[in-house]
Amino acid sequence: MSKVAVVGGGIFRGDRFRYENAEEGVAIAFRDLLDDTPELDPQDIDFVMMSYFSDHLNQQLCMGWIIQDYIGLHRKPGYRVESGGSTPLDAIINAYYLIKSGYYDLILVPGWEWMSEVDTATTNEFIASASDTDWDFTVGGYYNGYYACLETRHMQLYGETIEDLGRIAVKNHNNATHNPYSQWRSEHGTGYVTLEDYYNDRIVAWPYRRMNCALISEGACCLLLASEKVAKKYSDTPMWFEGVGLGTDSMRPGDRLADWAYYGMYPEDEKIYPSTVKKPKTPYPDMANFGSLREGAVTAYKEANIQNPAKEIDLAEIFAPYDGVELTLYEDLKFCKRGEGKTMIREGIVERTGELPCQVSGGLTSFAHPVGATSLMQSLFLYWQLAGKIPEKFGDSTLQISDAEKALTTGHGGTGCQGGVIVYSR
Amino acid sequence: MADEKIKIVKDESTSIYKEWETWARKGNFRVEGYQFIKGPCGPGKIEDAKMGEFMLVNRPHGALYTHSYGLVSKFFKGLIEKTLYGTRCPVCGTTYCPPRMHCWNPTCKVAETEWVELPLKGEVHTFSVMLFSADAFLEMLPFVLAYVQIEGSDTTVPMQVITAPTEVFVGQKVEIKFRDKRMGELMDMYAVPIKGQKVPEDSCLNNPEYLKDMERDLQGTYAYLEKRFGMKKEDIEKRWKR
Ligand SMILES: [Zn+2]
Numbered sequence: 001m002s003k004v005a006v007v008g009g010g011i012f013r014g015d016r017f018r019y020e021n022a023e024e025g026v027a028i029a030f031r032d033l034l035d036d037t038p039e040l041d042p043q044d045i046d047f048v049m050m051s052y053f054s055d056h057l058n059q060q061l062c063m064g065w066i067i068q069d070y071i072g073l074h075r076k077p078g079y080r081v082e083s084g085g086s087t088p089l090d091a092i093i094n095a096y097y098l099i100k101s102g103y104y105d106l107i108l109v110p111g112w113e114w115m116s117e118v119d120t121a122t123t124n125e126f127i128a129s130a131s132d133t134d135w136d137f138t139v140g141g142y143y144n145g146y147y148a149c150l151e152t153r154h155m156q157l158y159g160e161t162i163e164d165l166g167r168i169a170v171k172n173h174n175n176a177t178h179n180p181y182s183q184w185r186s187e188h189g190t191g192y193v194t195l196e197d198y199y200n201d202r203i204v205a206w207p208y209r210r211m212n213c214a215l216i217s218e219g220a221c222c223l224l225l226a227s228e229k230v231a232k233k234y235s236d237t238p239m240w241f242e243g244v245g246l247g248t249d250s251m252r253p254g255d256r257l258a259d260w261a262y263y264g265m266y267p268e269d270e271k272i273y274p275s276t277v278k279k280p281k282t283p284y285p286d287m288a289n290f291g292s293l294r295e296g297a298v299t300a301y302k303e304a305n306i307q308n309p310a311k312e313i314d315l316a317e318i319f320a321p322y323d324g325v326e327l328t329l330y331e332d333l334k335f336c337k338r339g340e341g342k343t344m345i346r347e348g349i350v351e352r353t354g355e356l357p358c359q360v361s362g363g364l365t366s367f368a369h370p371v372g373a374t375s376l377m378q379s380l381f382l383y384w385q386l387a388g389k390i391p392e393k394f395g396d397s398t399l400q401i402s403d404a405e406k407a408l409t410t411g412h413g414g415t416g417c418q419g420g421v422i423v424y425s426r
Numbered sequence: 427m428a429d430e431k432i433k434i435v436k437d438e439s440t441s442i443y444k445e446w447e448t449w450a451r452k453g454n455f456r457v458e459g460y461q462f463i464k465g466p467c468g469p470g471k472i473e474d475a476k477m478g479e480f481m482l483v484n485r486p487h488g489a490l491y492t493h494s495y496g497l498v499s500k501f502f503k504g505l506i507e508k509t510l511y512g513t514r515c516p517v518c519g520t521t522y523c524p525p526r527m528h529c530w531n532p533t534c535k536v537a538e539t540e541w542v543e544l545p546l547k548g549e550v551h552t553f554s555v556m557l558f559s560a561d562a563f564l565e566m567l568p569f570v571l572a573y574v575q576i577e578g579s580d581t582t583v584p585m586q587v588i589t590a591p592t593e594v595f596v597g598q599k600v601e602i603k604f605r606d607k608r609m610g611e612l613m614d615m616y617a618v619p620i621k622g623q624k625v626p627e628d629s630c631l632n633n634p635e636y637l638k639d640m641e642r643d644l645q646g647t648y649a650y651l652e653k654r655f656g657m658k659k660e661d662i663e664k665r666w667k668r
Contacts, residue, residue, distance in 0.1 A: 012469065019465050019480040028469045059455070059487055121561030128560060134495065135524050138612045139584045140556065140563035145571045148554030149584075155630040156552070156596045162636060180471035203643040205571075206555040206591075206631070254573045257551065258520050258580035260531035276628060278549075278597065281520070281580050287552050287573060395471075 003228040004099045005238035006424070008037040009380035012112075013181040014219025014368025022052075022063060022114045023070035025220040030071050030110065033222045039234050040224065042071075046104035048078030051091035051111035052372035056126040058114055067110060084130050085319060086418040087111070088375035089411025093244050093420055095225045100241075105227040106234075112220035113370035123216055130414055132252050143321070144213060146415050148205035150253060151324030154288040155207060157274055160327060160342035162207060166198040167345045168323040169211040169365065175352055176362025178398040181377075183215050184366035207324070214321040214364040221376035237387035239379075242406065242423040243304030247295025253287050253415040262291045272338040284338070285416075290325070292419035293410060294332040300421040301334070306406075310335045310349075313423070314404035315357045315385060317378035319412040321364050326350075329410065330358075333421070352399065360385070360399050375411050379422070382407040386426035446490045453488015460484065495610075497527040500541060505614040508604045510546060512579050513539035523579035546602040548574040548617065551582045555591040555631075555640065557647045565655055568647045568662075570594045574617055576602070587617045589666050591644060592637050594619075595629035 010032030012018070012025040020028065034040055050064040060066070064080040081091040088111045095107040115123050128142035136146065154160070170193055176182040177190045193211075201209040224234065231238045250256055257280035264270075269284040285291040297309070306312050316333070320326035327341040335356060336344055344350050350358040361367045361381040364374060384393050386407060390400035404426070411420040460483045467478035495502050501524070504511045512523035517534040523544055529537045553572040556563075563569075568591050573582035585602075587594055600617035608614040625632050631640075651657040 013471070015466075017465065019463065019467055019478060019482075032469060059485060119561075121564075124560045125562065134493075135612065136584055139571065139586060140559055140566050140569060140613075141554075141571050141584060142560045145554050145556055145559070148556075149552045149571060149573055152554060152630060153552035153596065159630075162633075162639075180473065182472075186472045199639065202557070202646060203555075203640060204558045206557070206636075206640060208554075252524070254524070254551075254582035254584055255522075255530075257575065257582060258522075258531075260518075260520070260533070280551075287582070 001100050002102060004096050004241045005226055005228070005231040005235070006223055006379060006383050007226045007231050007235035007238050008033050008040065008224040009376070009383055010034070010036060010222045011181060011377060011380060012220040014215075014217035014370045014373065014377070015183050015186050016216065016218070017116050018114070018218040022058065022112050022220070023066050025114075025218070026067050026110045026112050026222065027071050029220040029222045030108075033224060037224065037234050042073065045073060045076060045106050045108045047095070047098060047107045048073050048076050049091050049095040049107055049109045050078060050080040051088045051109060051376065052080065052113055053082060053084060053087045054113070054126060054371070056129065057123065058117055067112070071110070073108065083418050084413030085321060085371060085374075086411035086413035086420055087372050089319065089409070089420045089422065090246070092223065092225070092375060092379060092422065093246065096241055096244055099225060099227045105230045107225045109223040109225060109376060110220065111222075111373035111376040113372045114218045115216050115370065116218055120216065135252055136254075143415075144205040144208060146253060147322040147325065148208050150287055150415065151207055151322065153286065154324060154328055157277060157286075157288050158339040158342065163195065164327065164342045164345050165207060165212055165323045166195050168326055169198050169209070170195055171345070171351055172323075172359045172363045173211065173366045175360050175399060176366030178394065178396050179362050179367060180394055180396070181368075182362045182366055183217055183368040184362060208322060211365065212323040214369045215366070217368040217370040219368050219370035219373050219377075221373040221380060223376045223379055237389070237426065239383045239386050239424045239426060242425045243300040243302065243306070244420070244422050245296035245299025245303070246420045247292035247299070248418050249285065249290070249292040249416055251414070251417055256282065256285050256287050256291075258282055259285060259291065266294065269338045289328055289338065290332045290412070290416035290419060292416050293329055293412065293421065296410070296419045296421035297333045300423050304423040306423060309333060309408070310356055313356060313406050313408045315360055315382070315401050316408040317361060317363070317382055318358055319364065319375060319378070319410045320359070321369070321412065323365065325412065326358060326363070333408070333410070352401065357401055360401060375409060378409050379424075382409060382424055386424065442490070449488055450490060453486050455485060455487065458484045458486055498525045501525050502610040505604070506608045506610050510544045510576065510602060510615070512542050512544045512576065514542050515539050521579045522581055523576045524581065524583055542578075544579060545577045548576040548600050548602060550587065550594060550596060550598040550600060550617075551575045552596055553587065553594050555594070557643050565651070565657070567651060568644055572617065574600060583612070585612060585615060585617055587619065589619050592631070592640055593625060595625050595631065597626070598623060
């Protein structure tokens, strides 16, 4: 079976409001890809794998048809992938499967989301309709609330502090100030924030402050995937897929106490459980960890032949809509043992100067989060990283991780209902 | 031939269709207004942006969904009748609240479950203190959102806990109550802490710094509610000061 690589990308940067519409934004991202990939003739593209999350946000079904038509690829086979926040990662993985299996050699993955056509409260409500509307949405929660509940449980079990969540927020926002495509920098400039700024930030859903939560964005990104046969034609610095994995978990987080699909699957993690708290029937994941991401990681590491992810992976772009998700995923991605996520941030391991930098781009809370484009943006950032192109692309070398060879990215939908992992190498 | 008795029988208990008709017409797809706007646009980095001129149109969208609760309708009917139900799997014994009519334990091969009545008691499994929320819930602020494990159930139900926001904790014992006006939805019930419990030393929220910040931002929420809805802090606090 063919090896598969990312051989190029283009971006229409995310911001709170973008007044070009979605098809124009995707076209601009596609042009950016074409400018960067002189050998690419649009006629070479075999398939268009489209990524966007919501039909509600724009009063438009089948927007994929508009996009494919607008960029002149409407003769080609193509379809849309949708799985909540996991949408863009799953689109990449779908394209990977099609190339790996030998069906196609060159696939364009365009992703986008226009999230500001309705007011913020309505945007939150539309997104919350990805939670169970009979059982979760009706009680005044929405994703801030659900995720805050999950983080509270993890905190009670494993003892991370508000300061730990603050350090993650400060790390990610300050990284984003060096990213000239980041929404945080567009809105707030290049000044650094401190823990003091974090403490002064308003609590929205304890334990989360505003700075801990993903942005609402409009933006687009295109990624080009190629088989080994044609990869070198388009890029001198292909980023190879080493392994991919997908996983799922219960729709409702409240059911993860008797989460029988996971029972006995991770006995070591089931044992790491404080005696002070009543143990549910399925102690892993409980409402604390993300089983779907563990499943994805185990599959991806097996394919990539990774034994010790913390040592072998050089940087990670995690799909973390909330900072507690980032901390918890250090554990589920096996960067450390369950319960030790807090030490990853306390010891500076995940800082951009540390051994395993996470969210060097700024991530979902600071880079931008136009849902259908998010993982494409994170993967494009890794493509630039592994090629050593950050100084050239950003006009600032601060974020370049030197000599990075292996990188990881994740996808994350719902409350961890769906997850996925990709390991890339240069 | 189908059995004569197996047919649709609808009750006429709601007049929502008539009331909704005017809303639905207001919510029809059409252009209701427009604006012209100038703003940054174009490809590239933040500093590459140029000014552009755009036209925006306002289009409403409204719809009334008539949704079946399916085989677990009994649970929601129970809420209206102030009774709490769960389901139990006859094969593995797992008790579900929220109920599911088929067991999801892979070893039970989608076994049909049986209804059980549950006590109006439970325990906070985890919580968040909501100081901001989606539009529909703003007037309920501030509130504690918790996942409560009902006594005898193996899973948790989300609901609001009516308590001072600084006094909730994981493991808190609660009583389930029903609101006076019930619509057959989860909001029909809520939890109140059983009296006489102390916040444990090791509760993750039990930290003077955290509580101080919470108090500060609670004031912000009160100020917002007063400005937006004319609500008074004293009246809001009455919800839990009984
Ligand atoms: Zn069963």
